[in-house]
Amino acid sequence: MTYDAGSGPRAGLLDGGTVRGLPADITLVSLLGDDGEQLADAAATARSRPAEVHPLTGVRLLAPIPRPPSIRDGLCFLDHLRGCYRAIGRTEELHPAWSQTPAFYFGNPAAVIGPHDDVPIAPGSRWFDFELEVGAVIGRGGRDLHPDTAARHIVGYTFFNDWTARDHQLRDMAQGIGMGKSKDSAITLGPALVTADEIEPGFEVAAAVNGREIAxxxxxxxxxxxxxxxxxxxxxxxxVPGDVIGSGTVPGGCLLEHVDTPDPGAFTGWLAPGDEVVLSSTALGETRQTVHPSASPVPLRTGH
Structure with a gap:
């Protein structure tokens, strides 16, 4: 995990209700790059000889990798895409391309925020949404990996929530060169990096808004x-070590899939200031965040 107890970001071990810190010059990324031995040794050191100890309630949890070398978000659940199509009235079958290779887009490392940070609504957006995803963190780098062995390069997992301005996404799609400002305002990672050896495959995740389970x-x-x-x-x-790869949205795990009107602009469920979004899992922990307004966008030119 990465936390701030008042003197800047620091890597440490979450041990129940206690945070056991490593020396200030160590980051999680600096512990990656092999088969997990450095990370395991650091965890043992934090448990037996911590540089500092704090109650969990006395620190601010940051994203485990506060500024990843790169972020790529996949779309590995095609039922999520089908659900989005249904919500906006598209009835056609998915194009064969979706089953030929995984789709993905590059995210913005500067947009990463922590698991309990307030979330700014993307400037100018009225259709603001969350996405229930899992992020895989690369521990050992590689190139031209084989699908049978590539997952061995994952050191651990964390929640991944690429907050999305659905109204901006319509313009991105019309321009046709991929996700732009619709995915640029915030990406939540956290609350901690759970190593791959601690997780059973197929673990369950859930999302709730204002206490009501969405997915x-x-x-x-x-x-x-x-x-x-x-x-x-x-x-x-x-x-490279520290890269974060998103799984794509678990089916049902965004508000777009729950739009119940032919006009998405008339949907009353989009996120608004004061709404609380919680992602939870017995395997990964919990993110809990409140949405707040952002400044109005400065017009690029008259009428825009």
Missing amino acids: RGSLSGMDWSWGELLAFLSRGTDL
């Missing part, structure tokens, strides 16, 4: 496996 599911329904996704992402390029 519950597991990774067992992924149409593209982690190994297949990482193998595709690494074709002709390097994955």
Whole structure:
């Protein structure tokens, strides 16, 4: 995990209700790059000889990797896409391309926020949404990975929530070059990095807004496996330690899939200032965040 007890970001071990810190010059990324031995040794050190100890309630949890080298978000649940299509009235079958290779987009590392940080609504957005996803953190880099073995390069997992301005997404889609400002305002990672050896495959995750559960599911329904996704992402390029890879949204795990009117602008469920969004899992812990307004966008030119 990464936390701040008042003197800046620091890596440490979450041990029940206690945070056991490592020396100030150590980051989680600095402990990656091998088969997890450095990370395991650091955890043992934090448990037996911590540099500092704080109650969990006395620290601010940051994103485990506060500024990842890169972020790539996959779309590994095709039922999520089908649900989005239904919500906006599209009835056609998915294009064969969705089953030929995993889809993904590059996220903004500067947009990463912690698991309990307030979330700014994307400037100018009125259709603000969350996404229930899991992020895999690359522990050992590689290139041109094989789908049968690529998942071994994952050191651990954390929640991944790429907050989305659905109205901005309509413009991104019309421009046709991928996700832009619709995915640029905030990406939540946290509350901690749970190492791969601590997690059973197919663990369950859930999302709630203002105490009402919106979705519950597991990774067992992924149409593209982690190994297949990482193998595709690494074709002709390097994955490096600390890269964060999103699973894509668990089916039902966003408000768009629950739009109940032909006009999404008339949907009353979009996030508004003061709304609280919670992602939870017995495997990963919990993120709990409140949405707040942001400044109005400065017009680029008259009428825009």
